[in-house]
Amino acid sequence: MKTTFKEAMEIFAWPFFRLIRIAHDTHRQNFNEQAVQISEILSVKTGGCSEDCAYYAQSIRNAKNDNAAENMDILRKWTLAILRQRENQINQLSQ
Secondary structure (H helix, E strand, O other): OOOOHHHHHHHHOOOHHHHHHHHHHHHHHHOOOOOOOOOOOOOOOOOOEOOOOOOOOOEOOOHHHHHHHHHHHHHHHHHHHHHHHHHHHHHHHHO
């Protein structure tokens, strides 16, 4: 379905909270509200960021990033613990 310029301009005139409601309804129709997406960004070589940014904590120049692989292992264990806890809560609610 293509939206015409006139239709687009009419949408811009709608009240903000109407737009929020429509966006929320559309999202709920297309995505599972119980699902959680977990993403992580890392350098395969170091577990940290390979960019040389002075302000970024995971930068290769940051001396605290020497144990990046260990930090990633801790993060994975923490994430798995949270997912197990969430699964237990869901199971308790369904009983």
